[in-house]
Structure formats: structure tokens, C-alpha cells
Amino acid sequence: MALHPTSTITDVAIIGAGPTGLFAVFELGLLGLKAVVIDVLDKPGGQCSELYPEKPIYDIPSWPVISGQELTDKLLEQIAPFTPEFRLGQLVTHLEKRADGRFTLQTSDGEMIDAGAIFIAAGAGSFAPRKPKLDGLDAFEGTSVFYAVRKRARFAGSDLVVVGGGDSALDWAIDMVGHAKSVTLMHRSDRFRAAPASVAAMRALEAEGKLRFVEGDLHALSGAAGQLDAVTIKTKAGLETLPATRLLAFFGLTIELGPIGDWGLDLADGKQIRVDTEKFQTTTPGIFAIGDINHYPGKLKLILSGFHEAALASHAAFKVVRPEEKLRFQYTTSSSELQQRLQVGDTSKAA
Amino acid sequence: MAVLHVTDRDGRNHTLEGAEGWRVMEILRDHGVGVEGICGGACDCATCHVIVAPDWAGRLHPAREDELLKLDELPAIEATSRLSCQILWEEALDGLTLTLAEVN
Ligand SMILES: Cc1cc2nc3c(=O)[nH]c(=O)nc-3n(C[C@H](O)[C@H](O)[C@H](O)COP(=O)(O)OP(=O)(O)OC[C@H]3O[C@@H](n4cnc5c(N)ncnc54)[C@H](O)[C@@H]3O)c2cc1C
Ligand code: FES
Numbered sequence: 246m247a248l249h250p251t252s253t254i255t256d257v258a259i260i261g262a263g264p265t266g267l268f269a270v271f272e273l274g275l276l277g278l279k280a281v282v283i284d285v286l287d288k289p290g291g292q293c294s295e296l297y298p299e300k301p302i303y304d305i306p307s308w309p310v311i312s313g314q315e316l317t318d319k320l321l322e323q324i325a326p327f328t329p330e331f332r333l334g335q336l337v338t339h340l341e342k343r344a345d346g347r348f349t350l351q352t353s354d355g356e357m358i359d360a361g362a363i364f365i366a367a368g369a370g371s372f373a374p375r376k377p378k379l380d381g382l383d384a385f386e387g388t389s390v391f392y393a394v395r396k397r398a399r400f401a402g403s404d405l406v407v408v409g410g411g412d413s414a415l416d417w418a419i420d421m422v423g424h425a426k427s428v429t430l431m432h433r434s435d436r437f438r439a440a441p442a443s444v445a446a447m448r449a450l451e452a453e454g455k456l457r458f459v460e461g462d463l464h465a466l467s468g469a470a471g472q473l474d475a476v477t478i479k480t481k482a483g484l485e486t487l488p489a490t491r492l493l494a495f496f497g498l499t500i501e502l503g504p505i506g507d508w509g510l511d512l513a514d515g516k517q518i519r520v521d522t523e524k525f526q527t528t529t530p531g532i533f534a535i536g537d538i539n540h541y542p543g544k545l546k547l548i549l550s551g552f553h554e555a556a557l558a559s560h561a562a563f564k565v566v567r568p569e570e571k572l573r574f575q576y577t578t579s580s581s582e583l584q585q586r587l588q589v590g591d592t593s594k595a596a
Numbered sequence: 597m598a599v600l601h602v603t604d605r606d607g608r609n610h611t612l613e614g615a616e617g618w619r620v621m622e623i624l625r626d627h628g629v630g631v632e633g634i635c636g637g638a639c640d641c642a643t644c645h646v647i648v649a650p651d652w653a654g655r656l657h658p659a660r661e662d663e664l665l666k667l668d669e670l671p672a673i674e675a676t677s678r679l680s681c682q683i684l685w686e687e688a689l690d691g692l693t694l695t696l697a698e699v700n
Contacts, residue, residue, distance in 0.1 A: 296640045369634050377671035378698075410668055433673075438665045463671070497669045499699070500634060500641070514628075 252357035253330065255281040256566045258350050259364040260337045260505075263291020265536030265551030266366035267320040272559035274327030275583055278566060281358055283332040283350075285371045285503075290317030292368055292537075293548075295498065306549060316548070326588045332356065336371055338504050342529060361566035364558060365518060365527070365534040366551070371503040375496035377408075377463050385466060389473035390492045402426050404488045406476050408463060409495030410436065415443040417493055422455045429457045429487060431478060461485075466492070505538070513540040524561035525554045531565050533558040598690035602646075604629045605696050614685045620646075620692075621681035630696055637681035639666050644680040645673075649693035652676075656683055673697075 257273055259266045262284035270280045286295055293302075293313035301310045311319070335352035340363060342348055350358045374392035376382065382390065394400070394417055405425040407418040410432035416439075418430040430447065437444050450456040461480035468474040476489040502516055511519040511528045517540035518527055525541075526533050535558050536551035544550070563572050577583045584590035598614045602624060612627045621644035624631035635641040639662045648656065653676040659667070663682045667673050677697065683689075 292634070296635060297638060300638065369632070375669075375671055410665075433668045434664075436661075436665055436668060438669065494671075496671045497642075500643075 252349070252359045253281055254359045255279050255330070256360065257281075257362045257364055257562055258283065258348065258358050258360035259366055260284075260340075260350075261291060261366035261368055261536070261538070262286070262289035262331065262333070263366060263368045263536060263551075264293055264316060264320060264548050265368070265555055266291070266364065267317070267324055268552050269364050269366060269535060269555040269559060270324040270327055270329045271320075272556045273562065274324065274329075275577070275586060276559055276563045276572070277586065278559070278563060279329075280327070280364075281330045281332060281360070283335055283337050283352060283358070285334065285336040285353075285373075287334045289321060289331065289333070290314065293317050295372060302548070304547065304549065326586065332358075336503065340508050340532075342531065346531065348531065361531070362562040363532045364555075364562070365505065365532065365538055366536045366555075367503075367505055367534075368537040369500045370505065370516075370538075371501065372498045373501055373503070374494075375499045377494060377496065379463060379466055381466055384471055385468065385473050385492070388471035389468065389490060390466070390494065392494055392496075394493065397424065400425050400491050400493075403491040405429070405491045405493065406431060406487065406489045407493045407495070408432070410434070410438055411495055411497070412439045412443060414493075414495040415439045415447050417495075418456060419443065419446050419450060422450055425491070427457075427488075428455070429459060429489070431459050431461050431463075433462055434460060459485075463494075508532075510534075517544075523557070525558040526561060531562075533562060598685075598687045600685075600689065600692040600694070602629055602693075603695040605698065614687075614689065614692075616686060618685045619681045620644075620683040620685055620694075621679070623685060624680060624696075631680065633681060635681075639663055639679060639682065642666055642670055642679060643699070645670065645697040646678055646680045646694040647674045647697055648676045648678050649695075650676055652692055652694070653678075656689075 256278040257280045259269055259280050259282045262282045273280050294317045298314035305311055335354050338353055339351040348360045348363050403425045404427045405421055406429045407414050408431050421428050451458050461478040464479040465477040475486050477486045513519050518534040520534050520539045520541055522541045525535050535554040537546045575583055599611050602610050610629055619637050621633045625633045632643040634643050663679050
């Protein structure tokens with residue numbers, strides 16, 4: 246893997262923008278290290294923002310109660326002075342340690358990042374759309390079958406089948422009426438996990454004959470050369486084949502380890518990266534693993550553990566990235582150097 | 597000793613000791629048979645999806661709305677699919693038999 250001429254150069258590349266990755270930006274920032282944070286999701290916050298934004302968390306030290314999204318928002322506010330660069334909606338696909346001791350990391354968009362150290366803060370792995378198990382599905386993915394709408398124009402004039410009962414499924418089914426030639430919404434039941442207003446809007450379009458709603462499950466796909474022409478569905482009445490040139494499936498997200506499994510790291514149970522408990526470093530010097538993704542004796546998968554691990558790994562990473570410099574241990578309350586970095590306090594005095 | 601019988605994703609059978617008041621997901625997770633329970637039992641991740649033996653399905657507390665909604669979201673389920681984090685273990689479940697669903 247050659248170093249791309251336009252690659253971003255940073256002190257530390259953080260894989261994963263969950264609470265652990267975000268807090269690592271802070272700990273690194275205090276030490277004067279810059280970070281680039283990459284996440285496959287299109288927003289920061291990891292599990293807290295993706296799986297439980299509204300749920301209250303009660304065991305964040307000094308926050309008697311805080312919701313998943315509030316925690317993310319507070320972390321973003323706390324790290325703002327360090328102006329981290331985010332690369333969202335990108336999966337880290339490759340990681341390589343170069344002969345010069347630095348790292349090259351590549352994302353699914355082909356971007357190269359050149360970093361002095363790597364923090365893997367990948368939680369339970371990367372989020373990916375859940376896929377139906379159907380023969381020949383691969384051949385249609387990206388041409389006729391989609392799990393998200395990136396380019397609305399792709400659906401113009403199509404016979405569209407939307408599958409799912411959540412907000413995404415309902416909102417897109419409603420949106421595509423008039424844009425697609427025909428819209429069928431299919432869900433396993435008539436229970437929806439969506440805003441009542443969306444359900445009402447969908448029912449109104451159904452009553453006007455502009456959209457068809459059917460209760461059922463996907464059974465088979467047919468078509469040729471990546472072009473879907475029909476889907477067979479299984480309803481209570483039996484099998485039914487309907488013309489379909491586009492399928493939009495919303496089955497929620499699943500979490501899988503993903504490319505991390507191919508980076509030659511020592512894995513416990515094939516899922517967790519083994520680290521030491523002094524630096525939270527992996528078996529490859531310069532690559533650290535923090536938060537839910539790591540494993541060591543006594544590990545607890547708690548947000549607060551990730552915070553602690555981020556602090557220790559940052560101090561260890563400093564010595565990797567700036568081997569010639571001496572690391573001074575300081576408190577934010579009393580160090581004007583740290584306060585300058587945080588852009589707070591009396592910044593006129595020297596440390 | 598009240599036990600449950602579980603078939604893992606490789607088809608191996610295990611007999612596990614129950615723990616009063618625990619979620620079945622927690623029992624499966626702590627015995628390392630392949631259930632992750634990423635969300636800790638919040639009906640959010642479906643990594644605890646199991647298929648209950650037909651003769652047991654009717655003997656369990658019925659699924660609540662949030663469990664049904666989550667199950668409906670999955671691409672494939674069986675008639676007796678449950679999220680095991682929503683089943684609380686009690687002595688009366690002695691002999692409960694289930695199969696881990698495929699991860700999806
Ligand atoms: C419903 C629920 C309730 C919870 N309640 C609590 C609680 O009360 N208290 C508590 O302490 N913990 C709780 N947890 C657990 C807590 O959310 C996790 O411990 C925490 O999110 C872990 O943070 P993390 O940053 O290590 O990983 P995550 O939050 O999982 O973030 C990791 C990020 O890395 C990204 N990623 C992974 N691989 C790649 C890749 N190759 N390329 C790009 N991006 C990648 C993922 O997309 C993800 O966004 C709860 C979890 C759930 C689901
Ligand atoms: S443990 Fe997550 S849904 Fe059951």
C-alpha cells in the first residue's frame with residue numbers, strides 16, 4: 246500500500262467515534278497531540294447515539310443521569326477546543342505499520358491517513374445494515390437493492406418495494422410516492438416502530454391507492470445482470486410475485502467486527518483485542534485498543550472504563566509520537582499550559 | 597438444580613444451570629455459548645435472539661410490545677422466536693429448550 250500523495254497527516258488516528266474515541270481526543274489534546282477520528286456511522290457517538298440516544302445512563306461519574314445523546318453532545322463540547330478532524334460514513338478497511346514506524350490507514354472512500362499512533366476504539370465493531378438471507382442477493386446490491394438512500398434519483402420511475410416498519414422505511418416509502426412509478430411497503434406485521442404521523446400519512450396514501458401496504462416477508466429475488474425485475478413475497482395468503490426494479494430494505498443495524506479481524510492483532514474469542522493494562526497497547530507497538538473492543542483480565546464493558554483507558558493510552562502514545570520529548574504530568578486546574586490548550590482561564594501567564 | 601438446554605450455532609448442545617431472577621440472555625452470555633447481549637437486555641441489539649422449542653413457547657410469559665417490534669425488524673424470524681433478554685429465569689422453567697438463532 247503506497248502512501249497516497251493527498252493523505253492526511255496526524256499524530257493519532259482514532260478508529261471509532263463512540264464515547265471512548267471522543268474522550269481520547271480530549272486526553273490526546275491535553276498532551277498537545279492532534280487526532281483524526283474515523284467512523285463508519287454518519288454521526289459521532291457510537292452505541293450511545295445509534296442504539297440508545299434517549300435512554301438514561303446512571304453510571305457516568307458526576308452525572309446522576311444523562312441520556313446517550315446528551316453524553317455524546319457533552320463530549321463533543323468538551324473536545325471542541327482540540328478541533329478534531331472527523332471522517333464520518335467511512336469504514337477503516339486497512340491498517341499497516343510502515344518501515345519508518347508510522348502507520349498508514351485506508352478508509353472505504355479510499356482516503357489515506359498517515360499517523361504516528363493508532364487508537365482502535367471500535368466498540369463491538371462497526372455498524373452495518375442487517376441483510377436478508379436471499380439467494381443471489383449480492384448480485385443486486387448497489388444496483389437494485391439498497392439499505393439506505395444516498396441518491397434519490399436512482400429510484401425515479403422504478404417499481405419500488407420498501408421493506409421495514411421503522412421510521413426510515415415509512416419515511417422513504419412516503420417520499421418515493423410520485424417519484425417512483427409504484428411503491429409497495431412491506432412489513433411483517435401492522436405494528437410500526439415509527440412516528441404515528443408517518444403511519445397516518447402512509448395509511449392516507451394507501452387509501453388513495455398511491456401506495457400499497459402488504460404484510461409479509463421477502464422470499465426470493467429475480468432478475469439478471471444486477472437488474473432486479475421481481476420480488477417474491479410470502480404473505481399469509483401464500484407466495485406472491487410482484488414486479489420490482491428497486492428494493493430498499495430497512496432491517497436495522499447489526500454490529501460486526503469487520504476489517505479489524507484482518508490486521509494481525511491478538512484476538513480473544515475472535516472478537517476482542519488483547520491489550521496490556523499499563524498502556525492498553527496491542528501486540529503491535531503503537532497500536533492501542535481502548536473501550537469495549539479490548540480485552541484484559543477483569544475488563545468491564547463500561548463507558549467509564551473506556552475513559553480511563555483513553556487517558557493511559559494517550560500518555561503512552563505521547564512517548565511513541567514524540568519520543569524525543571519529556572512528558573510532564575499536569576492538572577487542568579493548575580497548569581496554564583493545559584488551560585491554553587483548552588482555551589480557558591488566564592492565558593497571559595506562562596506555565 | 598433447574599437447567600436449560602441450548603443448541604448453539606454449531607449445533608452443539610449444552611445444559612446450563614439457571615440463575616433465579618436472571619435474564620436468560622445473561623445466563624447464555626456468561627456461559628460463553630455465543631450470545632453477546634451487546635445492549636445488556638434493552639431490546640435494542642437482537643444479539644440474544646433464540647428460537648424456543650415449540651412445546652415451551654406457550655409456557656413463557658408472552659413478549660411485550662418492544663420485543664415484538666424488535667423481532668419484526670429482523671430479516672428472518674421463526675414462529676417461536678424470542679429475545680432471550682426478555683425471558684426471566686425461574687425454577688418453573690426447568691428444562692427450557694432453545695436454539696440460538698443465526699447472527700444477523
Ligand atoms: C442499550 C444500551 C445500554 C447501555 N447502558 C450502559 C450504561 O448504563 N452504562 C455504561 O457504562 N455502558 C452502557 N452501555 C455500553 C456502552 O454504550 C458501551 O460500553 C460504549 O458505547 C462503548 O464505547 P466505545 O467508544 O468503546 O464503543 P462504541 O460506542 O461501540 O463505538 C465504536 C464505534 O466504532 C465504529 N467502528 C468500529 N469499527 C470501525 C471501522 N473499522 N471503521 C470505522 N468505524 C468503526 C463503530 O461504528 C462505532 O460507532 C450500554 C449499551 C447499550 C447498547
Ligand atoms: S440483549 Fe440486546 S436485545 Fe436482548
